[in-house]
Amino acid sequence: MNELVFFINNVIVAGSVTGSIYAIGAIGVTLIFSIMRFAHFAHADMMTFGTFMVLLLTLAFPGAGGAVGLPTPIVMLPLAMVLTALLAVGIDKAFYKPLRAHGVKPIVMVIASLGVTLMLQGVIRLFAGTGSQNLYLAGERKEIYRLDVPFEMAARPIIVTEPQVILFLLTIVCVVGLHLFLNRTRLGKAMRAMSDNPDLARASGINTNHIVAVTWVIAGGLAAIAGTLLSLDVTFKPDLSFFLLLPIFAAAIVGGVGHPYGAIAGGFVVGFAETLAVFNWTVLLRPVQHLFPAWLEIPRNLAFVGTEYKIVVPFFILVAILVWRPTGLFKGKVI
Secondary structure (H helix, E strand, C coil), X not given: CHHHHHHHHHHHHHHHHHHHHHHXXXXXXXXXXXXXXXXXXXXXHXXXXXXXXXXXXXXXXXXXXXXXXXXXXXXXXXXXXXXXXXXXXXXXXXXXXXXXXCCCCHHHHHHHHHHHHHHHHHHHHHHHCCCCECCCCCCCCCCEEEECCCCCXXXXXXXXXXXXXXXXXXHHHHHHHHHHHHHHCHHHHHHHHHHHCHHHHHHCCCCHHHHHHHHHHHHHHHHHHHHHHHHHHCCECCCHHHHHHHHHHHHHHHHCCCCHHHHHHHHHHHHHHHHHHHCCCHHHHHHHHHHCCCCCCCCCCCCCCCHHHCCHHHHHHHXXXXXXXXXXXXXXXXX
């Protein structure tokens, strides 16, 4: 039972956390692609920017969360989402909109997004430095919840942290909210129409510029949520985008580019694949080790890849999906 609890803590909980982060990030990537038809490589840097805004607001108003019983970074998150959304809209107006007006090819937009990536990374590192920083300030601490397993043979508890609980709740809210927005609101239906056929949507009287702005607002807000909750669970790093870019794109492609529900599924597929790949399976084999022949010795570390090579797992999944099912788990290119 202790081995099973260890598996729950290090695979089920950890995989759910990683999958939730990737899913929220991939939703923004796939929304941008479905509306503007290009891969926005600066999305991970918007996640870093949103987290940095939370850090600055927390430094400016330390202990503000005590009034509502929440960590101060969570209280400051809505304002950081607004700032990140404004950044996203500003980047579009300054860089991408002029390119769209000239009718450039999507590859040009992709290269432009790489330039925006380098620009954002430079600005963030200029002000944030290069070291990691804890978002818990002014004496606040990360709450850790230990859930006892109702079995006498289990000495280990299931461990969940406060940021993880908030992440799970916000993931559910984001998924349900996005579903209702796309299917129940007039603006959401207009986004689906523009995703399916931009020319027909424009001819039908849909304000495509307004749809583009709303898409950037949603993507920016979700980016701030994902980056902040990840940094709350670990620490904030100015190079956070380097570790997030490949997984969120892998999640978007695995689920089906342009399909938000596919991005959610792809996020959890990539998240659990990473976690399962670095898990030490020897732990689960210990209780049945006596059933193996004497000459068969179980190694101390039986993981598919080492922790330092975890970043290659999304790339492997990405290549495998592109070979096996190029459209992803869901049919891509439309909402």
